[in-house]
Amino acid sequence: AQKKQLDFVVITHSATIDFWIPLVKGAQDAAAMINAFDPEVEITVRHTGPSLFNVAEQVNIMENVIQAGVHGIISTMPDPTAFDAPVQRALDAGIPVIATNADAGPDNPRMAYVGQSDFSAGQTLARNLIGLIGTSGKIAIGIEDLGHTSLQQRLAGVLDILDQTDIDYTILQTTADLTIGASMFETYLIGNADAKAIISVDANTQAHGVVIRNLGLEGKVISAGWDLVPTTLDNIRDGLTAFTIDQQPYVQGFYPVMALYLYHKYAIAPADMDSGAGVVNIDNIAEVLELAEKGYR
Amino acid sequence: MHLLNTLRSRREIGVLAALVVLCIFFTVVTNTFLTVPNILNILRQVSITGLIVMFMTMLVIGNDIDLSVGSNFATVGMIVALLFQNGTNIWLASLIGLIVGGLLGLANGLITVKAALPPFIVTLGTQMIYRGLALVISGGAPASVRLPAAFYNITGARTFWNLPVPALWFIGITILAAFLLHKTSYGFKVYATGGNEEAARLSGINTSRVRIINFVLVGMSAALAGIIQMAYLRGVTPTAGQGMELMAIASTVIGGTSMFGGVGTIGGAFIGAIFMGVVRNGLVLMGTNAYLIDLIIGAVLISAVWFSTFSTRERR
Amino acid sequence: MHLLNTLRSRREIGVLAALVVLCIFFTVVTNTFLTVPNILNILRQVSITGLIVMFMTMLVIGNDIDLSVGSNFATVGMIVALLFQNGTNIWLASLIGLIVGGLLGLANGLITVKAALPPFIVTLGTQMIYRGLALVISGGAPASVRLPAAFYNITGARTFWNLPVPALWFIGITILAAFLLHKTSYGFKVYATGGNEEAARLSGINTSRVRIINFVLVGMSAALAGIIQMAYLRGVTPTAGQGMELMAIASTVIGGTSMFGGVGTIGGAFIGAIFMGVVRNGLVLMGTNAYLIDLIIGAVLISAVWFSTFSTRERR
C-alpha cells in the first residue's frame, strides 16, 4: 500500500548552534522508530530557523514553512506573543504545532509544550550553588543577551532563590563572544578578590575554566552554569567547573514527534511534558561525556 | 507613475532583471513560490525593513548612513508597548513613539552634522545607546500587548481579501518617499547635498538642515516599523531589530543607491527591499539547510550589487 | 621611536588626553583599576581585537573597510582547531589557518577592487559567507583543544612575570604595523591611495595591488587573532567574533583615522584599541549595571571620536 507521507519541521530560534543536535537527533530517532514500527507512514524531520537569535525572522520562517505545506511543526517560541498569529494560521491550515524548548505560554494556541521550565531550572541552579558556597558572599552572573526570554527567565529563577539569601551578585552581559565573556569575568574577579563564584545562565559557562585557571583561582572560585558544551564538560572533568544544568534536549525532539504521530494516527491530543533539569557534575561526567559523544546529551 | 519614471534609469534594470531571474528559478524549483498567499507573505515579510529602506535610501543619497535604526525600532516598539500596558491610549502612545523615533533620529543628525563626525561612528554609538535604552526601560523583559481591534486592524492585521496591512503601509510609504525624493525641491536638495555638499552649501542650500531632516525621517520610519511590528507580533522584545540596519543598507545598495551619495532612486530601493525578501523566502521554501542560508544570502547580496552597478560601471 | 614620531600629530593628542582622564577617573573611583594585574589584564583583553585594529587602520587609511574580520576570525580559529583535532600538527595547522585568513582577505580585496564594488557591501556579504563557512565546517559545534605546551606558551599563555603572551603579540604587531605604514614605501602608497586614488594611479602607483594587499593583511591579522584566541580559550565557538569588526573600526576611528581615507596613524590606533578596553574594564570594576554598560560605551565612543577630531576640526 501507498505509505502516508508526514513531513515535520523543527524550527529553532538559532538554527546554527550545536545545542539543537540532540534535539534534532531525538526527533529523527523518534521518526525512525515510528517508520520501522508502522508500515503505513513515512515520517521525515527537517530542521530550520534563523541562523542567529531573531524572533521576527523566525516568525517569517514559520510563515514560509506553513506556506510550503507540512504536516506538523515543532518550534521553539522564545517570545510570549509573536507566535500567536502564525501558530493560529498553521492550525487553521490543519497543521498541528507543538512548542519545544522555549514556550510562549498558555495564551498561545500551540497544542502542547515540551521542555524545561526555565524559571524552575534557574531555581535548581541556585539551590545547588548555595549547597556549595553557603548563603553569603559575592558572585557574578553572566548572561549572553539581555532581553532574551529564556535567559531572562533562568536569571529570574536564579535571583528568586538568591534574593532570599545574603549573597551579593553582579550581573554581567557577556555577549555570545567568549573573548568578551572571559574578559568580563576576569575583570570582575580582579576587582572582587573575595568573590566566591561565577555562574552563567547560558553556554558562556565554557569561558569560566580559562578565567579560573589563568587567575590561579582553582578551588577558590566555584563555577556553574548551563548546557553540555564540550569545553564545559572538560572543565567539569578537570575540576574547574562544579556543575552544569542540562535541559535534556533529546526529549524535546523525541516526544513532540511521537505526539504529532499519535495526533495524525489516532487524533490523540498532544500534552505538555517537562523535560527536566539534569545536573551534570564530577559524579556523572564520565557517563554524560560518553552519551554526548553519541549525540544524545 | 513615479516608480515607472524612476525605473527608466539603468541601475534598476540590472537588479530588476536579477530579481526576475531569481523568481523564475524559485518558481521552477518549488511549487509554492508563485502562489498568491506566498507573494502576500513575501510582501508582508519585507514590509517592516522595507519601510526603513525607503528613508535609508534617502539618507544614503544624502551621503549619510544610520546604523542605529534597529535599536531605534526596538526602543520605540518597547516604549509604545509599555505606555499602552500602563494605560495610555494606544493612539497617543503611537504618536509619542513616532515622536521619540524622530527625536532619536534628530540626535543622530545633530551630532553628525553639528559636531562634524562620521555618521558611521556616531550611529554605531547611538546604536549601543538606543539599545541600552530599550533594555533599561524594559528591564530586559519582553512586553506583550493585546491591542484594541481598531488599532490592530490598521497596523498588524490581514484585511481586504487577506492582504497584510503592513504590506499596505510599506507600499504607501514607498509612494510617499518616491514623491518626496523625486517630485519635490526637498528631494532635489538631498541629491545636491549628497553629490557635493560644499557646492550645495555655496549655492545657498542649507545642507545641515537637509541632512538632519533625513536623519529624522529615517528615525521616524524606524519608529513606524517598530510600531507595526509590535502590532503584528502582538508584543516586542528589547533585542528586536538587531542587524536590521545592515539588511536595510544592503537593500538600499542592491537597489542601485551609491554608497558615495548623490545617486539612487526609491524605485530601486523598492526592488532592493523585495529582493532580499524573495531570497530568504525562496530558500526556506526550497528547504535549504539552515547552515547554508546566510552563506547563500551573502553571496547573493554581492552578486546583486554587482548586477545593479554593472550596467553603469565605467568601461575603459 | 615610530610611536613617538607619530604621536606628535595632534589627532592622537586629543584622544590620549581623553584616555588619561578616563584612567584617572577609574583610578579614583575603584581601588583595583591601577594595579599591575589589572593593567596586564586590560592589555590581554584588548590584544585580540587590537591585533586586527592595526591592519584595519591601514585598510581604512587606504579608504577601504572590512566588516568580515569577525567571521574570518571564527572560521580560521575553527579550521585550526578542527585540523588539530584530526591529527594535524598544530604548527602546520596554524600556518594553514594564516594562509586561509589571507585568502579570505584576498577574496574581499579582489571582489572589491576588480569588480569595483563598495567594500562595505562586499565585506557585509563575505561576513555572512565566512560565518556560514565556520558554521558548516563545525556543524555549529564549538571545538575544544588541548594544545601542546610549546605552542600554548607562545600563543595563549601567561609567561615572563605573568605577562600575557597575547599582549606581547599585540605589541609586536603594533610595532610591525607602525614600521610598515610609517617607514616604508608601501605605507606611503597606502596613504596616497587612500588620499586620492586617481592621483596615485596617475603617479604610477598600483593602487589595486595596494588595496588588495591591505585586505590580505587585515585578513591575516584576523586569522592570527583567531589562532591566539583559540589558544587562550583552549577552544573556539563558530559564533565567535560577532560585532568584533565594529569594535575594531570604532577603535580605528577613535585613534584618529579618518573614515574618508588618507589620514591616520598606528600610534593613534594603539591608543584607540586600549581606550575601548579601558572603558569596558573600568565599568565592570565599578560594578556598573549590566543594562547600562553598552549605553555608556556608546556614549563614550562618540565622545572619544569627537575628542580625537576636535583638535583638527577646521576653523573658519
Add this chain to the structure above:
Amino acid sequence: MENNVLISYQSISKRFGGVQALQEVSFAVNRGQIHGLVGENGAGKSTLIKITGGIYIRDSGTILWEGNPIEVHSPLEAERYGISIVHQEIPLCNNLTVAQNVFLGKLITNRFGQPDWGLMEERTVEVFRQIGQDIDPRAKVGELSVALKQLTAIAQCLNRKSKFIIMDEPTSALTPGEVGTLFEVLRRLKAEGTTIMIVSHILSELMEITDRLTVLRNGQHVATMDTKDTSIDGIVHMMVGGITLPPPLDASSVKDEVVLRVRNLSQTRLRLKDINFDLRKQEILGIAGIQGAGRTELATTLFGVHQPSEGTIELEGRPVRIRSPRDAINLGLGYLTEDRRNLGVFWDMSVWQNMSSTIIDQLTNLRGVLDNNRIRETATGAIDQLQIKTPSIHQLIRYLSGGNQQKVLLARWLNARPKVLILDEPTRGVDVGAKAEIRRVIQELAQQGISVIVISSDLEELLAISHRVMVMANGSVKGEFLAKDVSTDEVMALAVQK
C-alpha cells in the same frame, strides 16, 4: 564720490595657523565698475573673496556694504545682500545635470511647490547661449570637460542676477574665444549696473576688461588704481617686483632623433581619430585647440589611462603597448594633469610626499624602507629649483597657494626624470612670476634632453614656449606649424574648424 562705492574693505585681516593670509587690507569697489584683483599665488585674493561670501570669518576689520557695516556668516546671507560668487575651485554636483547645477539652491517651483525642470532647462539653455555655448541642459556635469564645468559655474552665477558678482579666476580653463564671449557678457552686465570683481593671472585680460585694479602682495594691499593709469609691466612690478621672461627658444637644439612616434592612433569612445605625429629629442611640442578638442584625451591615452582602439605608439624606435600609467612611467613618460584638484594633489599629504609619489620606490634603501636623507635632498632640491614657497618640506600641500601646488606637482614629474613629459595646462591658475619660472623650467628640461608636449589654452604662451605647435579639433589633428612661423589667429582658425 562716496556713494559711488558699493563695498569697502577696511583693515581686513585673516590668519590661518602660521600664515597671515590677509593683513589690514583696505580698498573699495565702485558701483557699476569691473574691478580687477591681482596678486601672486597665495597673495590672499581667494581668502578675501571667501570672507566676502561668508565662507571664512575675518579676524578683524570692517566691511561696508553701501556704506553700512555688514556681517556675512554664510553663503546664504551673502546671497541675500545680492553677492554672488564663482569660486576658484569650481564646486559643482557631478551627479546632477547642467540645469540642476545652474539652478542649485535657486529652484523654480510650480504652484504645488514642485521643481519645474522644463522651465529651468529652457532658462539654462538661454544663459549658456549668452556665453556663447550650446549645451544639453540634461547632460551630467560629471561627464563634462573642465571648461564646460567652469562655464556651468559661471552660468550658475550669472543666473542669479546679483548686484555684485565676484569671479575668482573664471577664465583659467577657457579658450580665448570663450573668454571673449564671457567678457562681452560682463560688459553688458556692467552696462546694466552690476558691479563685478574679477581675479585672473592673465594680466592682458584684466587690462582689457577692468576699470580699476587692486594689487595684493603677501596678504597686504599694495595699490588700487584706475586701469587706464597703469600697464602690465607696472602691475607685474607691484605684484612680484619684476620678472625676466626667458629668452626666446633656439630651435637649433632640437635633435633629429624621434623619441615618440604616434601613427594612426584612434580611440573610439574618446572620439580620437587617426592621430599622427612625431616628437623629437629636446623638442617642445605645443598642442593647441579649444575645449573638447580631445587634447587631454590624447595625452591620457598616450599615458596608458585609456587603451587606443587602433594605431601604434613607438618610443625611441620601439613599438610599445602602454597598459597603465605605471607602464608609461617605466617607459619614460610623464603626465601632469590639467585637473590638479581632483587628479593631482594628495590633500592630506605633505609637500615632500606630493613631490615623491612617482619615485617613492627609489627613495628607499634595500627593503623598501624610506631613506630620509634622500627624501630631504630630493625635496629641497626641487623646492630650490622651482622656487616653491613653503615653510618646510613637511607642510601639508593644502596650505600652499594654487600656484605653488602646481609647482609641487611639476616637481613630482621632474623627479621621475621622464624622456617625454606631457604637461596639460601647466600654467593654469599660476601667477605671472611662476608662469615665467615654469616656462624657464620647461625650456631647461628641453635643453637637458627631455622632450616635452605642452597642452595649453593660452595660445600666446603656447606659441612663445613651443618649437612646434599641433592644432587639434574634434579629436583629430588639423595642422602642424613651426611656432615662429604662425600667428595666434591662424591657429585659432584651425582650432574652431568643424
